[in-house]
Amino acid sequence: xxxxxxxxxxxxxxxxxxILSRAWQQLQRRWLVAIxxxxxxxxxxxxxxxxxxGLGSLILSGALTFGFxxxxxxxxxxxxxxxxxxxxxxxHFLQTLILFLLITAICxxxxxxxxxxxxxxxxxxxxxxxxxxxxxxxxxxxxLKESWRLVWSQGNFWKVVGLGxxxxxxxxxxxxxxxxxxxxxxxxxxxxxAGLYDELKGP
Numbered sequence: 001x002x003x004x005x006x007x008x009x010x011x012x013x014x015x016x017x018x019i020l021s022r023a024w025q026q027l028q029r030r031w032l033v034a035i036x037x038x039x040x041x042x043x044x045x046x047x048x049x050x051x052x053x054g055l056g057s058l059i060l061s062g063a064l065t066f067g068f069x070x071x072x073x074x075x076x077x078x079x080x081x082x083x084x085x086x087x088x089x090x091x092h093f094l095q096t097l098i099l100f101l102l103i104t105a106i107c108x109x110x111x112x113x114x115x116x117x118x119x120x121x122x123x124x125x126x127x128x129x130x131x132x133x134x135x136x137x138x139x140x141x142x143x144l145k146e147s148w149r150l151v152w153s154q155g156n157f158w159k160v161v162g163l164g165x166x167x168x169x170x171x172x173x174x175x176x177x178x179x180x181x182x183x184x185x186x187x188x189x190x191x192x193x194a195g196l197y198d199e200l201k202g203p
Contacts, residue, residue, distance in 0.1 A: 016163045019199060020170070023076060023191035030075050034187035037086060041068045062100030062129075063089030070133045072187075073194035092136050099128055099140035123160050124148045130197035150200040163196050 027034055045064060048056035066089030071081035089096045103125050111118030127147035131138065138146065151157055167189035174185025 016159065016166055016196075019163065019195045020166060020188065020192045023188050023195050026075050026078055027187060027191060030080055031184070031187070033080060033083075034072075034075055034191065035183050037068065037071050037081065037083070038183075038187050038190065040083075040086060058101075058104075059097065062096030062098075063087075063093050065089070065100065065129050066092065066096045066133050068190070069129050069194060072190045073130065073133065073198065075191050076195040076198055088133070092132070095132060095136065095140045095143075096129075099132055099143060102140060102144060103128060123157060123164075124151045126160060127151060127197050127200065130194060134197075134201070150197070156200055159200075160196065163192065167192065 041064065045057070045061070048060045048064070050056070064086075067086040070088055071085050074081040074085065106125065107118050107122050109118075110121040125144055125147050127150050128140075128143045131146045131150075132140065132143040135143075135146075151160055170185050170189050171182070174181030174183075
């Protein structure tokens with residue numbers, strides 16, 4: 001039965017293949033902005049990661065993840081994001097910082113204890129930044145709780161894992177295409193990841 005959940009679960013949620021397909025469709029008129037935002041995110045993440053032996057990444061990754069997730073979710077919803085949306089996380093800097101630190105700490109403890117608890121924690125908390133960018137009034141702790149609820153309700157855990165495997169496959173295909181394919185593969189899986197949250201959340 002778990003194999004069945006890798007592609008679709010019995011809930012009324014779009015199958016993972018369909019999420020990828022919709023992400024591809026929504027990107028057709030937004031490739032340039034999606035690729036530009038992906039490059040911007042990669043560049044800024046690299047720069048801040050080199051500051052203070054990783055201290056910059058520890059402090060700023062929450063706000064940057066918040067903004068990047070927001071732009072990808074806008075694309076999945078059929079909107080064309082503005083570049084200033086990428087920096088929206090700095091309007092909620094404290095909450096994004098707390099959320100990033102909590103996720104990092106919880107996953108690290110899980111991986112130190114045993115590999116499986118770390119993986120379970122990573123999957124269970126994977127929707128937290130989407131929750132926070134969609135509902136910033138919840139705050140970091142409630143965003144973690146809501147992510148956990150979305151992932152574990154009605155067998156959605158395997159759906160999240162399944163999309164992760166599909167995304168890895170798409171990235172590998174992009175890398176095999178002389179690396180140029182990554183300019184398309186990364187935006188596709190990023191928009192699809194945002195779309196997964198939209199499907200788990202429901203109307």
